[in-house]
Amino acid sequence: KxxxxxxxxxxxxxxxxxxxxxxxxxxxxxxxxxxxxxxxxxxxxxxxxxxxxxxxxxxxxxxxxxxxxxxxxxxxxxxxxxxxxxxxxxxxxxxxxxxxxxxxxxxxxxxxxxxxxxxxxxxxxxxxxxxxxxxxxxxxxxxxxxxxxxxxxxxxxxxxxxxxxxxxxLLDQRAPLALSPCSSIGEWLRAIKMERYEDSFLQAGFNSVDQLGQITAQDLLHMGVTLAGHQRKILSSIQTMTFQNKGTATVTF
Known part of the structure; x- marks a missing residue:
């Protein structure tokens, strides 16, 4: 001012x-x-x-x-x-x-x-x-x-x-994510070094990479992702992929 x-x-x-x-x-x-x-x-x-x-x-x-x-x-x-x-x-x-x-x-x-x-x-x-x-x-x-x-x-x-x-x-949660070259939830988590949460994602019902756009910070808390840094890393990766989405391909785990 x-x-x-x-x-x-x-x-x-x-x-x-x-x-x-x-x-x-x-x-x-x-x-x-x-x-x-x-x-x-x-x-x-x-x-x-x-x-x-x-x-x-x-x-x-x-x-x-x-x-x-x-x-x-x-x-x-x-x-x-x-x-x-x-x-x-x-x-x-x-x-x-x-x-x-x-x-x-x-x-x-x-x-x-x-x-x-x-x-x-x-x-x-x-x-x-x-x-x-x-x-x-x-x-x-x-x-x-x-x-x-x-x-x-x-x-x-x-x-x-x-x-x-x-x-x-551009952050339409309904839009599927083009997550190439990652072909699964597990591969994506390993790519961002968050593989420790793979079982948590699957148990919460996130079996397909095109579902990632639906995830919120509250979902991560419920899945046991309590560290703020890990939440930011996961959500930031999802936001980036959502923006880069160019197609409508669905890839399942």
Whole structure:
């Protein structure tokens, strides 16, 4: 908010650029890409020259497509930082290529809620990721929204639901997964080094790889996957495969 009020655009907001001291006070760092926005219009904009590198996974679509950076593009990046924090440092969009990320955003894909993410926080992230930059909240709005949540902690007990929906349509749980080259639940779990849970998956009725899109964090808990890191690894793999699904083949165990 301070940078925005001072008419600066950071252009590289990401968890890697947030410093945290022993008192958990956070400071934004790395101003190598930051620019001052001259307020000579109602919508101050910085247009970068071609050739410079852009952190695709954190960058708003209009900034990627037209090299136009505003406070609203920083708001988009802030939403990604929120997602990084709630996912305990998971890489945004997992193992997708930068081009896949660009294509997905254009198709209105949005990152799903991390496991156990409070619904109001994911809703705030989705607000930050509005395609129309004028529809995104200002940083002052974000500060106000977060302050209200802090003062009403009970609202944070509502956990966002994972799965298909208008906010992240590419994660349609009904869509079968093209899990090539893995041909079974067991092979997939071995590929991500989670083979210890193979019997748990089978006992829970997950016998086919095309059923994986139905799994939620709650399902994993019921199957005995209680370690947060293992939950994230399994769900991240499923999210990646769901996005990469190009066909409708069904493979059984």
């Amino acid at each position: 301070y940078l925005s009020d001072m008419s600066f655009v950071h252009r590289d907001l990401a968890a890697r650029n947030i410093l945290v001291n022993s008192n958990l006070v956070c400071k934004v760092s790395d101003f190598g890409l930051s620019r001052f926005l001259r307020e000579n219009s109602s919508d101050p904009t910085y247009t970068s020259s071609l050739g410079g590198k852009i952190p695709i996974r954190w960058t708003a679509p209009e900034a990627i497509a037209y090299r136009k950076f505003t406070s609203a593009s920083d708001v988009w990046s802030y939403g990604i930082v929120m997602w990084e924090g709630m996912s305990y440092g998971e890489r945004p969009y997992w193992d997708m290529s930068n081009q896949d990320v660009i294509n997905a955003i254009e198709q209105d894909y949005r990152l799903p809620p991390p496991p156990d993410c409070p619904a109001p926080l994911h809703a705030l992230m989705l607000d930050c990721w509005q395609k129309d930059r004028s529809a995104r909240p200002r940083f002052a709005d974000l500060v106000s929204a977060l302050d209200k949540l802090i003062r009403n902690p009970a609202s944070l007990k509502i956990v966002a639901q994972e799965g298909g929906g208008p906010s992240y349509p």
